[in-house]
Amino acid sequence: MAFLKLIMFLKDYIKDVFGAIKSLATGMKRTGYYFTHHKEIITQQYPDNRETLHLPERFKGEVVMPHDENNEHRCTGCTACELACPNGTIKVVTKFDITPDGKKKKAIDKLVYHLELCTMCNLCIEACPSDAIKMAQTFEHSVFDRAQLTKVLNKPGSKIMDGVE
Amino acid sequence: MWSFSKIANIIHEWLSQTFNVTWTTIIEMVIAGVAVISLFAVLGLVLVIMERKVSAWMQIRLGPNRVGPKGLLQSLADTLKLLVKEGMTPNGADKFLFNLAPFIAMMVAMLLLAPIAFAKDFQLWDLNIGVLYVSAISSISVISILMAGWASNNKYSLLGAMRSGAQIVSYELSAGLSVLAIVVLTGSLQLSEIVNSQANGWWIFKGHIPAIIAFITFIIAVTAETNRAPFDLAEAESELTAGFHTEYSGMKFALFFLAEYANVFIVCAIGATLFLGGWMPFHIGNWNGFNNIMDWIPSSVWFFGKTFFLIFLIMWFRWTFPRLRIDQLLNLEWKYLLPISMVNILLVTAMAILKWHF
Ligand code: SF4
Ligand code: SF4
Numbered sequence: 001m002a003f004l005k006l007i008m009f010l011k012d013y014i015k016d017v018f019g020a021i022k023s024l025a026t027g028m029k030r031t032g033y034y035f036t037h038h039k040e041i042i043t044q045q046y047p048d049n050r051e052t053l054h055l056p057e058r059f060k061g062e063v064v065m066p067h068d069e070n071n072e073h074r075c076t077g078c079t080a081c082e083l084a085c086p087n088g089t090i091k092v093v094t095k096f097d098i099t100p101d102g103k104k105k106k107a108i109d110k111l112v113y114h115l116e117l118c119t120m121c122n123l124c125i126e127a128c129p130s131d132a133i134k135m136a137q138t139f140e141h142s143v144f145d146r147a148q149l150t151k152v153l154n155k156p157g158s159k160i161m162d163g164v165e
Numbered sequence: 166m167w168s169f170s171k172i173a174n175i176i177h178e179w180l181s182q183t184f185n186v187t188w189t190t191i192i193e194m195v196i197a198g199v200a201v202i203s204l205f206a207v208l209g210l211v212l213v214i215m216e217r218k219v220s221a222w223m224q225i226r227l228g229p230n231r232v233g234p235k236g237l238l239q240s241l242a243d244t245l246k247l248l249v250k251e252g253m254t255p256n257g258a259d260k261f262l263f264n265l266a267p268f269i270a271m272m273v274a275m276l277l278l279a280p281i282a283f284a285k286d287f288q289l290w291d292l293n294i295g296v297l298y299v300s301a302i303s304s305i306s307v308i309s310i311l312m313a314g315w316a317s318n319n320k321y322s323l324l325g326a327m328r329s330g331a332q333i334v335s336y337e338l339s340a341g342l343s344v345l346a347i348v349v350l351t352g353s354l355q356l357s358e359i360v361n362s363q364a365n366g367w368w369i370f371k372g373h374i375p376a377i378i379a380f381i382t383f384i385i386a387v388t389a390e391t392n393r394a395p396f397d398l399a400e401a402e403s404e405l406t407a408g409f410h411t412e413y414s415g416m417k418f419a420l421f422f423l424a425e426y427a428n429v430f431i432v433c434a435i436g437a438t439l440f441l442g443g444w445m446p447f448h449i450g451n452w453n454g455f456n457n458i459m460d461w462i463p464s465s466v467w468f469f470g471k472t473f474f475l476i477f478l479i480m481w482f483r484w485t486f487p488r489l490r491i492d493q494l495l496n497l498e499w500k501y502l503l504p505i506s507m508v509n510i511l512l513v514t515a516m517a518i519l520k521w522h523f
Contacts, residue, residue: 032223034223
């Protein structure tokens with residue numbers, strides 16, 4: 001019995017050692033591949049290549065609200081983004097529009113976005129039920145005055161697109 | 166053809182003709198000292214830029230590429246920066262020990278250079294217990310680390326130093342045992358003899374699997390002994406903010422930094438000497454044409470080539486593997502490396518007695 005146990009132990013022990021060597025070799029194979037294949041290098045030599053800069057698709061720089069050519073956006077003022085934001089970056093200021101048939105309707109007055117507080121976590125974009133906001137890839141955000149980082153995302157005089165509820 | 170031993174002989178003859186014996190010895194010692202210091206300076210520059218380039222390429226980055234052609238002068242610029250920086254000594258530190266520690270680290274590295282054969286017949290001191298000398302001196306380096314950690318009067322430094330102590334004490338064992346395997350095969354502690362015994366094939370080929378196991382154990386143990394990732398618990402930038410040298414700046418920091426790279430070079434040189442035949446060229450059986458071509462390559466090129474190959478291997482480890490926890494580190498040594506190398510040394514002894522090796 002004790003002998004059997006010893007055999008089992010030795011088997012596990014040797015399996016451990018070989019498993020370890022194998023997994024280390026796998027890791028070294030990967031880094032060795034990167035070492036010899038310089039085309040994989042992802043460093044961007046900014047600002048040397050400012051003109052030809054290639055940013056990965058998932059790079060997030062700033063929250064923006066796209067407007068179409070009629071200066072219309074898709075934001076309904078539901079404040080879902082404000083609630084989703086973990087650090088109070090977005091403030092939705094709502095107002096009440098009077099629709100042509102005389103009813104009152106909630107709409108946004110201003111969607112205030114504090115770029116200096118934003119962590120680019122993307123939660124607001126995921127929370128938005130009407131796809132009104134998205135992430136832009138701009139990243140040269142330095143300004144001399146902090147106040148310039150507080151932005152109003154909806155353009156002046158813009159209104160909500162037809163058909164977005 | 167020019168070789169290191171020839172240059173050394175010419176200098177020696179010229180000196181003995183010009184001066185008497187005492188002065189010749191003194192001047193030769195000075196020359197050796199200057200040579201060692203300049204070797205270290207050059208090694209520091211080369212290894213740092215090598216490490217930065219290797220690490221960058223392994224992590225899909227570009228690495229330093231601004232100073233000089235392709236960034237190759239970056240380490241020179243860094244050295245200049247470190248030279249002109251202020252070497253602060255913290256108020257609460259034990260001033261004497263604090264300032265002494267980097268020099269001890271450096272001194273250990275320099276002492277270790279003595280028995281290494283850099284080329285055919287080119288060795289500072291061919292003492293007959295070379296291997297013992299190396300393993301004895303290399304354990305002193307832990308004292309400099311403990312000294313630095315203690316004298317800094319900083320809890321992170323002390324923690325780093327303690328970890329380093331635990332680490333070096335335990336890994337010294339398997340490093341010693343793996344070196345012993347080669348000593349058993351050669352039957353000599355003298356490094357020149359060990360190199361000569363590999364004239365007909367390096368031990369890593371002649372010694373079959375036990376030699377390979379010893380080689381792997383050796384590489385793991387020396388990586389741990391030089392405090393390099395994945396065994397860099399003593400420094401652990403992310404948890405101990407550089408451990409024992411947190412409080413060091415300027416040239417004193419540079420000395421530690423240099424000592425680390427010098428140690429890496431030395432352990433790799435020893436590894437190359439023991440397992441890869443030192444300056445011995447690569448020979449295959451009796452392919453005379455091939456062997457002659459290999460002989461034509463100077464012995465110093467062989468030595469440095471092998472050493473840098475091992476250095477590259479250790480760098481490769483560093484930039485691939487994540488850091489171990491202290492318990493994993495000690496587990497690896499006491500539960501795996503030590504038993505394996507003990508069994509291994511039995512195998513090697515049996516092999517040596519039964520003459521199974523070539
Ligand atoms: S990306 Fe994150 S932090 Fe920025 S506004 Fe959206 S939810 Fe807030
Ligand atoms: S941006 Fe989207 S989530 Fe935010 S208020 Fe407008 S519609 Fe609602």
